[in-house]
Amino acid sequence: MRVAGRSEVRLDIVDKVTGAARYASDAVVPGMAHAALVRSTVGHGVLRGVDTAVALAAPGVHCVVTMADFPDVDPFYGEWVRDQPFLARDRVRFIGEPVAGVVADTEEHAHAAAALVVPDIEPLPVLGSAVESLAAADLVIHPDRASEDPELPNVCYRSSFEYGDVDAALAEATYVHDATYTFPAVYHYAMEPHAVLATWSSDGLDVISGTQQPFKVRADLARIFNVPLGQVRVRAPYVGGAYGSKGQSKYEPVTAAMARAAGRPVRLVISIGDAFHTVSRHHATIRMRTGIGPDGGIVGRDTVITYDTGAYADKGPRVARKGAYRAAGPYRIPNIRSVGLSVYSNRVPAGAFRGFSTPQVVWAGESAIDEIARHLGVDPLGYRRQHLKRRGEPFLGDDSPLDADLAEGLGVTAEALGWGSSVPTGRGRGLAVGVKDGGGGAARSEAEVRLHPDGSVEVLAATSELGQGAKTVMGQIAAEVLGCQLADVQVRLSDTAVTPFDRGTNASRSTIGVGAAVERAAEGVRRQVCQAAEEVLGISEGLILDGSDIVVGEHRQPLMELVCASRKLPPEEIGAYSATGFSGNPTGSGPLGAAAAFYEVGYSAAEVEVDPETGQVRISRFVSAADVGFAINPAACEGQDEGATVMGIGHTLLEELEFVDGELVNGTLVDYRVPRTTDLPDDFRSILIQNRDGPGPFGSKGAGEGGLLAVAPAIANAIADATGVRIRELPLTPERVWRAIQPVEPQES
Numbered sequence: 046m047r048v049a050g051r052s053e054v055r056l057d058i059v060d061k062v063t064g065a066a067r068y069a070s071d072a073v074v075p076g077m078a079h080a081a082l083v084r085s086t087v088g089h090g091v092l093r094g095v096d097t098a099v100a101l102a103a104p105g106v107h108c109v110v111t112m113a114d115f116p117d118v119d120p121f122y123g124e125w126v127r128d129q130p131f132l133a134r135d136r137v138r139f140i141g142e143p144v145a146g147v148v149a150d151t152e153e154h155a156h157a158a159a160a161l162v163v164p165d166i167e168p169l170p171v172l173g174s175a176v177e178s179l180a181a182a183d184l185v186i187h188p189d190r191a192s193e194d195p196e197l198p199n200v201c202y203r204s205s206f207e208y209g210d211v212d213a214a215l216a217e218a219t220y221v222h223d224a225t226y227t228f229p230a231v232y233h234y235a236m237e238p239h240a241v242l243a244t245w246s247s248d249g250l251d252v253i254s255g256t257q258q259p260f261k262v263r264a265d266l267a268r269i270f271n272v273p274l275g276q277v278r279v280r281a282p283y284v285g286g287a288y289g290s291k292g293q294s295k296y297e298p299v300t301a302a303m304a305r306a307a308g309r310p311v312r313l314v315i316s317i318g319d320a321f322h323t324v325s326r327h328h329a330t331i332r333m334r335t336g337i338g339p340d341g342g343i344v345g346r347d348t349v350i351t352y353d354t355g356a357y358a359d360k361g362p363r364v365a366r367k368g369a370y371r372a373a374g375p376y377r378i379p380n381i382r383s384v385g386l387s388v389y390s391n392r393v394p395a396g397a398f399r400g401f402s403t404p405q406v407v408w409a410g411e412s413a414i415d416e417i418a419r420h421l422g423v424d425p426l427g428y429r430r431q432h433l434k435r436r437g438e439p440f441l442g443d444d445s446p447l448d449a450d451l452a453e454g455l456g457v458t459a460e461a462l463g464w465g466s467s468v469p470t471g472r473g474r475g476l477a478v479g480v481k482d483g484g485g486g487a488a489r490s491e492a493e494v495r496l497h498p499d500g501s502v503e504v505l506a507a508t509s510e511l512g513q514g515a516k517t518v519m520g521q522i523a524a525e526v527l528g529c530q531l532a533d534v535q536v537r538l539s540d541t542a543v544t545p546f547d548r549g550t551n552a553s554r555s556t557i558g559v560g561a562a563v564e565r566a567a568e569g570v571r572r573q574v575c576q577a578a579e580e581v582l583g584i585s586e587g588l589i590l591d592g593s594d595i596v597v598g599e600h601r602q603p604l605m606e607l608v609c610a611s612r613k614l615p616p617e618e619i620g621a622y623s624a625t626g627f628s629g630n631p632t633g634s635g636p637l638g639a640a641a642a643f644y645e646v647g648y649s650a651a652e653v654e655v656d657p658e659t660g661q662v663r664i665s666r667f668v669s670a671a672d673v674g675f676a677i678n679p680a681a682c683e684g685q686d687e688g689a690t691v692m693g694i695g696h697t698l699l700e701e702l703e704f705v706d707g708e709l710v711n712g713t714l715v716d717y718r719v720p721r722t723t724d725l726p727d728d729f730r731s732i733l734i735q736n737r738d739g740p741g742p743f744g745s746k747g748a749g750e751g752g753l754l755a756v757a758p759a760i761a762n763a764i765a766d767a768t769g770v771r772i773r774e775l776p777l778t779p780e781r782v783w784r785a786i787q788p789v790e791p792q793e794s
Contacts, residue, residue, distance in 0.1 A: 047524075047525060048531050049521050049525040049675075049677045049743050050676065050677065050743070051521075051678070052678055052679045052680035052681070053517060053521055053531050054517075055514055056516050056517045056531070056534075056536060057516055057517070060283075061283070067283065068237055068255060068282055068283050068284070068285050069240040069241065069254050069281075069284070070237055070240035070314045072240075072253045072282070073312075074244060076309050077309070077310040077312055078107055078149060078310065078311050078312075079149055079151055079152045079154075079155045079311070079312055079313075080147065080148050080149075080155055080303050080311050080312065080313040081147045081149075081152070081156045081313075082145070082146050082147075082299070082313070082315070083095075083143065083144050083145035083147065083159045083164065084140075084141045084142060084319070084322065085133065085137040085140060085141065085143075085144050085166065086140060087164075088137075088138075088171040088391045088706065088708060089137065089138060089139075089168070089170065089172070089186070089707065090166040090167050090168045091135065091167040092134070092164065093165040093167055094164075094165045095145050095162060096164075097109040097111065097145065097162055099162075100147060100158040100159065100161040100162045103154065103158035105149040105150040105154030105158075106149045106155075106158045107148045107149060107150070107307045108306050109145060109146070109147050109148075110145060110146045111132060111145045115302055117271075118269050118271070120134065120269065120298070122265045122269065122294045122298060123357065123358050124293050124358070124359060124396075125202070125360070125361075126190070126362060128187060128190060128358050129356075129357035129358070129359070129394070131143070132144060138187075138357070138391055139322075139355060139356035139391050139392055139393055139394070139707065140322065140393075140708050140709065141319070141321075141322025141323075141709070143299060144162075145162050145164070146299055146302070147162065148303050148306070148307040148311055170184055171391045172184060172186060172199065172389075172707070173392065174390050174392070174704070175330070175352070175388035175390050176330075178388050178389055179197055179351070179388060182196075182198065185199060186356065186389040186390070187199075199388055200386055200387070200389075201358050201361050201387040201389050202358070202361060202365050202366070202386075202387040203384065203386055204365050204368075205369060205383065205385070206381065207382040208380065208381045208382075209345070211345045211346070211381065213380075214336050214344045214345030214380035215336040215344075215345050217336075217344070218337055218345065220337040220417075220421075221335070221336050221337070222334070222337070222416060222417050223332075223333075224332075224333060224409075224413060224416065224773060225333075225773065226330075226331045226412060226413075226774070227328075227331075227773065228328065228329040228330075228404065228409075229328055229701035229702065229775050229776060230325045230328035230393075230395065230702040231326045231398070231695070231702060232321055232325055232700070232712075232717060233287070233320075233325070234286075234320075234719055235284075235287050235288060235291070235320070236285045237286060238314065238316060238319070239290075239291065239296050239313075239314075239315050239319075240254070240313065240314040240315070241253070241254045241255075241297050241301075242311070242313075243301040245301075249273075249278070250266060250277045250278070251278045252266065252280070253281075254280070254281060255281065255282070255285065255291055256281050256295075256297070256509065257284070257289070257292045257509050257511065257550045257551055258292050258293055258548070259279040259507060259540070260279070260548065260549070261293050261549055262279050263279045266279070266294075266297060266298060269301075270305070278540070278541055279541045280539065280541070281509045281538060281539035283538070284509050284510060284512070286511060286512055287509070287511045288399045289396060289397030289398040289399055289401060290320075290323070290396070291511075292549060293360070293396075295324070296313055296315065299313070300312075321393070321702075321712035321713070322709065322712060324359065324393065324395065324396045325392075325398070326395060326398035326696075327352040327353055327364055327387075327395040327402075327405070328352070328353040328392075328395070329351065329405035329406075330350070330351045331348065331349070331350045331351075331372070331406060331408070333346065333348045333409045334346065335414075337421070341421055341428070342432065343377065343378045343432055344378070344379065345379070345380035345381070346374070346383075347383075348372040348382070348409070349383075350365070350368045350372060350385045350405065350406060350409075351386045352364050352365055352368065352385065352386065352387050352402070352405070353390050354394065354395050355389070355390055355391075355395045356389065356390070356391055356392065356393070357394040358387065359394045359395060360395075360396040361387035361395060362387050363397075364387060364395075364401050364402040365387035367385075367402040367403070367482075368405060370636055370637060371406050371407075371480075371481055371482070372385070372409075372410065373441045374406075374414075375434050375440070375447075375480040376414070376429075376433060376434065377434055381441065385402075390707070391707035392704055392707055392709075393702070393709060397551060399689065399750050400481060400751075400754055403481045403754050404479070404696070404757065407477065407755055407758060408757045408758050408761075410758075411758035412758045412762065412773065414429060415475065415758065416765075416771060426455065426464055430452040430455060433451040433452045435450070436450045436451075440482065440644065441636050442635070443634060443635060444482075444635045444637075444641065445635065447644055448643055448644055448739070448746075449480075449644055449672045449738075450736075451480070451646065454646060454648050454672055454734055455478050455648050457648075457670060457732060458649070458650045458668050458669075458670040459476055459650055461650070461670075461732060462474060462476070462652060463666075468766075471657075471767065472652055472763075473764060473767025473768070474651065474762075474763050474766055475650070475653075475760065475761065475762025475765065475766055476649065476755075476759050477648075477650075477758040477759040478646065478647070478649075478755055479646070479648075479649075479753075479754025480644055480646050480647075481750065481751075482637065482644060482645075483552060483644060483645040483746065484553070484558065484642025484747065485549075485558075485642075486552075486638070486639040487630055487633075487638070487639035488548045489547075489548065489629040489630075490547045490548070490561070490562045490629065491545030491546045491562050491626070492507075492519075492559055492563040492626050493544075493545055493624070493625045493626075494523050494527075494567045494570050494623065494624060495570070495621040495623040496574065496604075496621055496622040498604055498608045498609075498616065498619055498621070499593045499604070500593035501533055501534075502523055502535065503534075503621075504519050504520060504523050504534060504537065505537050505543060505544045506536065506537070506539075506544055506545070506547070506559045506562070507539045507544040507545065507546065507547035507559065508539065508550050509539050509549075509550040511550060513685060513749055514681035514685075515555045515559075516538070517531075518556055518677050518681065519559065519560060519563050520535075521677050521678060522560050522564050522677065523563055523564075525742075525743070526564055526567035526568055527571055527589075528571075528588065528589030529590035533592070545562075545625060552747070553645050553746075553750045554642065554747055556741045556746075557642055557643060557739065557745065558628055560741050560742050561626070561741055561742060563626060563742075564626065564742040565624075565626030565627065566624045566626030567626070569626060570624045572624075573622045573624065574588065574604075574622060575588055577611035578597055581607055581610045582597060582602070582607075584597050585597060586598070608622075630642045642747075643674070643741075643746045643747060645748070645750055645754075646671070646672040646751055647669065647670070647671055647672075647686075647689070647753065648669065648671075649693075649754075649756050650667070650669075651666070651667050651668075651726075651756075651759045651760045652664070652666040652667070652763060653760060654767070655764055656779075657786060659779050659783060660778075660780060660781070661782075662764060662777060662779070662782060663727075664726040664760065665726065666727065666728040666729075667690065667729050667730070667759075668730045668732065669686050669687070669689075669731050669732070669752050669756075670731075670733075670734055671686045671733055671751045671752055672736075672746065673733050673734065673735060673746050673748045674736065674737060674741065674745045674746035675735050675739065675741075675743045675744040675746075676735055676745070677742065677745055682733055683731045685748050686748065686749075686752040688752070689751065689752030690731070691720050691725065692720075692753055693752065693754075694720050694725070694760075695719055696775060696776060697760050697761070697775060697776060698720075698724065699718045699719065700717065700718065700719060700776060701775070701776050731752075757775055760777065761775075761777060764782065768785075768786050
């Protein structure tokens with residue numbers, strides 16, 4: 046390996062550290078106007094009308110729009126259920142829902158005028174949580190659509206999987222562990238809030254957006270405005286973080302609508318406060334019953350997961366489906382039943398968030414396994430290793446075989462923490478393993494590679510550069526196949542008018558999906574160059590590119606000369622060698638209707654110290670291990686794993702969106718605590734497990750979500766080891782821990 050497998054300096058690093066990198070929020074075009082949204086301050090109500098007269102007369106205002114201004118469009122969008130209009134139409138369903146838009150000559154004028162718009166909303170009772178929604182038989186948040194469960198009208202989607210006879214297994218078990226775990230709604234906090242610039246012209250609609258899924262957004266816009274796909278262009282420049290919050294459409298439809306109404310380009314850049322009211326991770330309640338046989342084996346598991354999807358479905362149905370599937374866990378359990386419910390409430394909509402659905406069920410499953418091991422009086426590590434599924438066994442039913450040695454990986458992680466050695470007084474250790482199907486199910490990716498006669502290389506691929514280093518990895522793949530240097534490669538950013546199709550940057554699929562397409566495209570180009578070398582030189586074995594030259598054995602020749610000789614044309618008449626590559630995961634059999642492209646596995650092990658006076662938890666040591674198959678850029682893989690771990694520490698110890706009657710009460714970065722450097726482990730180690738057993742280039746697997754999955758249960762298990770107290774509700778704040786560890790006062794007789 047000349048380039049792949051090396052921690053190459055990222056292609057975008059200089060632009061990003063010098064400020065030269067351009068994001069959607071930096072986009073400027075001539076004649077551009079600015080937009081602001083008017084948001085509901087009512088959590089649930091009938092929208093009787095919107096008074097825009099005063100705002101229209103305000104300085105600098107070009108137009109003020111409501112849904113009534115767009116009778117000719119289909120305003121609804123959504124991943125699975127198209128239930129969310131880009132502006133409220135007849136009802137408002139959460140505080141922060143856009144009800145009108147203002148377009149003005151400056152951002153200041155737009156926001157000032159937005160404050161003058163007066164919505165007329167007749168309040169309805171607020172269903173402030175999924176629990177309240179499930180109990181409300183007569184109050185329906187979406188009365189115009191049928192529920193997945195006739196007896197529960199606010200259920201957005203219901204998914205279930207069942208194998209074996211669960212009821213019989215639990216009835217015959219010698220011990221049934223029955224517990225309920227809760228996982229908080231949390232905020233993505235991408236450093237760049239949502240930003241969109243939309244322009245209409247005779248060529249159609251041109252949108253610049255910080256999106257993870259430009260082709261999905263293009264499809265939504267084409268349908269909403271009844272425009273051919275070929276007349277909608279979506280460009281995704283550098284994206285300042287996403288973590289799922291910028292998947293599918295968010296503010297692109299309303300910005301395009303405002304641009305059409307204003308007759309000029311319109312840019313919308315929302316604030317961090319508005320981002321809090323845009324999308325979140327699903328709050329979840331997980332009841333898990335696990336039956337244990339006389340030999341300590343797991344004989345059955347019955348799980349019900351309730352995900353609060355908020356006011357609109359967003360990714361909720363997929364989250365419920367994936368959660369029910371993944372709740373089976375990575376253990377050999379012959380009888381499995383799991384149900385996932387996506388439930389509407391009058392909260393901020395919940396959508397995709399790094400590893401969606403999985404941290405919630407891993408939190409429950411790995412906490413339960415630890416509790417069971419301690420109940421049986423056995424070592425939690427040994428118990429896990431005894432019952433984890435082996436490489437080659439299906440994850441669930443007739444699913445794809447596992448592509449990792451889970452027991453070995455967990456053992457490596459535990460050894461790095463010093464599992465089994467003495468623990469200082471006041472400290473405890475815990476570990477956990479998280480597994481999810483990777484690649485996002487059925488999908489197709491395309492890429493194009495061009496080799497120019499001067500030796501420079503272009504890679505056209507639609508992976509969004511979210512800060513994860515995808516641009517560099519795509520360049521490394523092409524450089525490795527062609528035998529050139531990374532410095533010779535230019536990777537173009539996502540643009541639906543230029544880059545070939547990809548379904549989106551999610552599910553840790555970029556390297557194994559788009560990367561595989563880049564690899565195949567580069568192989569196609571290499572074949573063309575080798576064929577030319579055979580024709581002209583009679584040799585091609587071991588051909589590499591060295592700047593603008595080709596080198597074959599002892600022979601060195603300018604690539605330009607080879608191309609001219611092969612094509613029998615002068616330099617001014619020749620173009621690039623180019624090829625397109627494809628990769629795909631088609632629909633088929635299996636519980637999810639498509640085989641898992643790979644399994645993403647994350648191992649976490651923690652040593653913590655708990656202050657009995659304050660309940661403060663300090664992570665003294667933490668080990669995270671990621672099964673990546675092959676690290677094309679090891680430093681980038683480690684960064685992804687470390688970043689995911691820090692994000693996991695956030696929802697484990699600190700983060701929670703707090704709602705009172707549907708109103709978000711801590712929607713600022715003053716009130717909402719994300720991890721700081723002082724919250725990080727004193728000793729933090731990331732291990733990359735590389736067995737070259739993945740489906741991606743050079744045996745790689747996807748990475749970036751695995752490090753998040755098992756953080757919470759590993760830390761909670763360590764707290765239980767240190768204190769003897771089990772806490773089943775996240776986050777593990779000092780107050781919650783302190784209250785849990787207080788001695789129980791004896792009851793008077």
